[in-house]
Amino acid sequence: MKLITISGPPSSGKTSVIIKSIEELKDKHLKIGVLKFDCLVTDDDKLYAAQNIDSKVGLSGSMCPDHFFVSNIDDCLNWAIGQSYDILISESAGLCNRCSPHIKGCTAVCVIDNLMGINTPKKIGPMLKMADIVVITKGDIVSQAEREIFALKIRQANPDGIILHVNGLTGQGAGELGTLIETATEIETLVGKELRISMPSALCSYCLGEKLIGLNKQMGNVRKMKLD
Amino acid sequence: MNESVLLEEFKIKDLLDKYPYSKEFFNINGLPIDDVDNTVKDYIDSLGYVFLEDMGLNQEDLIKRFRSFMCRMKAIREEPAFNIRDITILGGRDKTERPEEKDLKICIGEIICIVGPTGSGKSRLLADIEWMAQRDTPTRRQILINGSVPPNDWRFSVEHKLVAQLSQNMNFVMDVSVGEFIILHAQSRLIDNSERKAQEIVSHANELSGERFDINTPLTSLSGGQSRALMVADTAFLSTSPIVLIDEIENAGINRKKALELLIGQNKIVLIATHDPLLALMGNKRIVVKNGGIQKVITTTSNEKKGLLRLTEIDNILMKYRESLRNGQLLEIGDELLW
Numbered sequence: 001m002k003l004i005t006i007s008g009p010p011s012s013g014k015t016s017v018i019i020k021s022i023e024e025l026k027d028k029h030l031k032i033g034v035l036k037f038d039c040l041v042t043d044d045d046k047l048y049a050a051q052n053i054d055s056k057v058g059l060s061g062s063m064c065p066d067h068f069f070v071s072n073i074d075d076c077l078n079w080a081i082g083q084s085y086d087i088l089i090s091e092s093a094g095l096c097n098r099c100s101p102h103i104k105g106c107t108a109v110c111v112i113d114n115l116m117g118i119n120t121p122k123k124i125g126p127m128l129k130m131a132d133i134v135v136i137t138k139g140d141i142v143s144q145a146e147r148e149i150f151a152l153k154i155r156q157a158n159p160d161g162i163i164l165h166v167n168g169l170t171g172q173g174a175g176e177l178g179t180l181i182e183t184a185t186e187i188e189t190l191v192g193k194e195l196r197i198s199m200p201s202a203l204c205s206y207c208l209g210e211k212l213i214g215l216n217k218q219m220g221n222v223r224k225m226k227l228d
Numbered sequence: 229m230n231e232s233v234l235l236e237e238f239k240i241k242d243l244l245d246k247y248p249y250s251k252e253f254f255n256i257n258g259l260p261i262d263d264v265d266n267t268v269k270d271y272i273d274s275l276g277y278v279f280l281e282d283m284g285l286n287q288e289d290l291i292k293r294f295r296s297f298m299c300r301m302k303a304i305r306e307e308p309a310f311n312i313r314d315i316t317i318l319g320g321r322d323k324t325e326r327p328e329e330k331d332l333k334i335c336i337g338e339i340i341c342i343v344g345p346t347g348s349g350k351s352r353l354l355a356d357i358e359w360m361a362q363r364d365t366p367t368r369r370q371i372l373i374n375g376s377v378p379p380n381d382w383r384f385s386v387e388h389k390l391v392a393q394l395s396q397n398m399n400f401v402m403d404v405s406v407g408e409f410i411i412l413h414a415q416s417r418l419i420d421n422s423e424r425k426a427q428e429i430v431s432h433a434n435e436l437s438g439e440r441f442d443i444n445t446p447l448t449s450l451s452g453g454q455s456r457a458l459m460v461a462d463t464a465f466l467s468t469s470p471i472v473l474i475d476e477i478e479n480a481g482i483n484r485k486k487a488l489e490l491l492i493g494q495n496k497i498v499l500i501a502t503h504d505p506l507l508a509l510m511g512n513k514r515i516v517v518k519n520g521g522i523q524k525v526i527t528t529t530s531n532e533k534k535g536l537l538r539l540t541e542i543d544n545i546l547m548k549y550r551e552s553l554r555n556g557q558l559l560e561i562g563d564e565l566l567w
Contacts (some may be wrong), residue, residue, distance in 0.1 A: 027366075098284065115401055118412070122256045126284035129257075129290070129293075142401050143455075144392045144412040144469075145462045151386045152416040156256045159296035162384040172355050175365060176383070197284035 002087045002184040003077055005101045007127050008111030009120075010093045013137035015044045018089055018170030019051050023171065024178035030086040035076050037069050037092035037101070044091070049099055053184050054085075065092065066199045074190040078198040081188075086122040087181060096116045102196040109177075113138040114163035121150075121157040128154070133162045133180060140167050234521055235298050236291055242522050243268060249305070249418055253297045257290070258283060262543065268294060300429065304387050305418040310351035312336065312470045313374050315357065315390075318366035318471040322349070322521025328369070329524050332515070336470065339488055339498045341508045344517035352516055354473055357499075358381060358391040367520065391499075392467040394459050400447045405428060406458065407443030413466050425465065432490060434480045435459040438551060453481030460487045464494040471497045481549075485540070509536040 008014045015036075022032055034055040036044050041059070048055035056076070060068035080088040092101050092224055094110075102108035110131035112120065116140050121128060128134060134154050139147050147165070154163055162180070166173035187193075204220035235243065241264035243250050254261050259275075266274070272290050285293075314335040333498055342350050352367060356489055358495055360371045360378050367514030368481075371378070382388035402409055407426045414422035434440050437457035441450060450458060460482065463472055472491050486511055491498050500507055508514060512524045549559055 002229075040397040089365060098282075100284065118402070122258065130284070139393075140395070141397055141399060143398050143459050144404060144467055145459070146400065148386075148389075148467060149412055152258070153391075155300060155304075155386045156252050156297060159293060159300045163386055164384065172351060172358075175355070176359055179364070189305070198281065219267060 001077065001081050001187060002183055003073075003102060003103070003106045003187055003190070004087065004089045004109060004179070004184055005106060006089060006111060006130075007093050007094045007099065007101055009097075009116065009142060010095070011110045012113045012116075013166075013168040014091050014093070015047055016112045017135055017137060017166050017174065017177065018091060019047065019053065020120075020166070020171040020174035021178040022053055022089075023051070023182060024175040025182060028182065029086060030182070032087045033080055033083070033085045034087065035073075035090040036089065037065060037090060039065055039093075049094070054067075064200065064202070065095060066101060066118045070195065070199065073101070073103075077187075077190050085141065087184075094124070094127040096200060097123055097127070098125040098200055100130060100195075100197050102126070102130055103190065104194045104196055105117060105185060106187060106190075106193070107132050107181070108133060108196065109133045111135045112154070116126050116144045116149060118149055118153050121153040124157075129146070130160050130196045131158060131161055131179070133164060134158055135164050135166050135173075135177060137166055137168050140169070148227070178216040232266075236272070236294060237267055239267055240264045240271060243392065246436055247301070249301050250298065252301075253294060257285075257293070291315075292442050301418065308401045310388055310390075310468045310470055311495075316372040316375065317353075317357070317522070318370040318372065319522060320356075320361075320363070320370070322367075322519045322523075323494060326519075328367075328522045332522070332525055336495045336497055337492045338513070339492060339500065339511040341497060342517060343503060343508065343514055344523075348517045349520040350517050352520065353515070354391065354499065354501070355524065357471065361392060384563060389469050391471045392463050392469035393475065394398055394456075394463060396456075396566040398456075398459065400450065400455055402447055404517075405443065406441060406445045406447055406450070409447050410466070413462060416468060417468065419466075428451070429458070429461045429465050432464070433457040436490070437458060437489050438481065438547075438554065440485045443445060451481070451518045457482045457487075460490060464490045464496065470495070471499060474498065474500045474502070481550075498559075504549065506536070506539045509533065510537065 006014055006018060018034060025032065027216055034048055034053055036055055036057045039060050042057055045055045045057045058068065058072055073090065077088060090101065094100065094206045108131045112128060112134065114136060136151065139148055151163055164173055164177055165176055202221055204222050210217055239262055272287055280539060314330060314333055316333045318331050321327055342353065344350055355367050356367055356369045357371055359365065360383055361369050362377065363370050392477040410426035410429050414425045419425065430443050437453045439451060439454055441454050448463055484507055500511060504506055509528060509532050516523045516526060552559055
């Protein structure tokens with residue numbers, strides 16, 4: 001069983017990239033499933049179904065999406081092993097730019113698009129910086145120069161990763177990503193494996209549903225800005 | 229001895245002095261530099277636990293990251309151009325498993341057109357070239373660079389991207405001036421004299437487009453023609469990729485002949501996906517793609533080259549009319565179009 005974690009900012013093209021890569025792997029007759037982690041709603045399961053791709057949706061609702069991910073991913077893997085899948089792809093949006101569902105020993109992919117501006121690689125944290133593969137999308141609508149500048153910024157943020165350009169519409173580059181997915185490391189269990197980065201923490205009154213604003217309502221792990 | 233191992237022993241000020249691009253390591257990782265007399269190692273050791281935890285890093289990883297960064301940037305700086313002499317496409321099979329006609333060698337300075345209906349396999353051919361296919365794509369083609377198999381890591385290296393692309397659908401999205409933009413591009417290649425480069429590129433771009441602009445023009449206010457002209461000139465002088473793929477620039481409002489001359493003058497291989505006769509005949513050869521495979525390669529005949537002269541005349545006339553329209557004049561269409 002191979003587990004691939006794919007993350008990236010909302011609307012960067014994760015679903016399209018996954019669909020196109022799976023399409024490229026069609027001839028290999030592998031059983032591939034997708035886990036879609038989202039917060040409130042998602043229609044991506046319908047997109048997958050339309051392509052005859054098996055998918056499961058996990059909605060974190062009012063919980064931190066990363067914490068939700070880590071408390072479910074080992075169950076998902078066991079389920080997929082039980083269903084004799086060959087490859088399980090988890091797709092999740094990195095909402096706070098620090099989020100990173102990446103696990104040591106499992107291929108980690110970050111999807112980011114050319115329209116985000118050259119300062120984005122700096123702003124996106126471990127999700128990008130600790131990925132094994134960085135997929136850059138929407139290259140068909142910006143100039144060659146902007147693609148090159150953007151790719152260098154990504155190289156600077158993630159000096160060791162593989163950088164791939166994939167066009168989510170035409171599938172250009174998806175075959176190459178498919179090859180990397182197909183040759184990912186096999187794993188049998190996630191128990192005992194480690195996240196590449198600690199998750200965002202809070203544990204304060206607002207975690208427990210507090211809505212009122214004010215100093216006397218701020219309890220637990222609270223951090224203050226320096227304003228002077 | 230591996231120099232990058234020692235780099236963290238440099239004082240930050242000496243490092244910035246010797247390797248100006250190292251500043252970007254601190255910037256992109258959100259590391260404020262307070263004392264430039266510190267060595268990099270001491271600086272990283274002095275970072276607090278909470279600060280590092282916020283960024284999801286630890287000291288050991290950060291040093292490793294620093295070494296990789298310096299190593300990568302050095303490689304980019306020392307190999308400013310990805311120089312090749314030629315590429316060879318060794319034939320694979322089309323969708324019906326029929327072997328492709330023959331192998332094709334393309335040298336720098338050549339213009340090659342790719343023709344064939346939508347869905348015939350043009351994009352796959354270009355993707356094979358871009359990916360430096362080694363009989364591992366559906367077409368089972370193999371791409372050789374300078375006659376031999378390219379190293380596998382070139383596929384994933386930013387510095388060895390074989391193909392630069394220019395198409396009608398591409399736009400500039402950065403909110404900067406033309407000059408700032410070119411300087412950014414030059415800096416991303418770690419090239420010196422970026423300001424002189426900017427002037428040079430703008431003056432070449434102005435020769436391609438009918439409407440002049442300068443380095444202070446905001447990038448996003450360029451017209452379609454001006455954008456295309458700047459993209460061509462910038463790609464010619466600043467892109468690392470030795471192959472330029474041009475897709476549908478038929479109506480780009482630029483002097484297509486000059487654009488191609490500019491590119492091949494900078495030692496590029498130019499591939500054009502087009503069905504515009506004027507562009508197609510400027511090529512030395514045409515690759516005819518059908519059913520997923522290369523069906524044949526046509527060398528432009530001398531008769532066709534003669535025809536190109538006539539087509540160029542017609543095109544010049546159309547350009548003249550376009551200029552007249554732009555200047556608010558009445559069009560006086562004479563007999564020159566009749567023959």
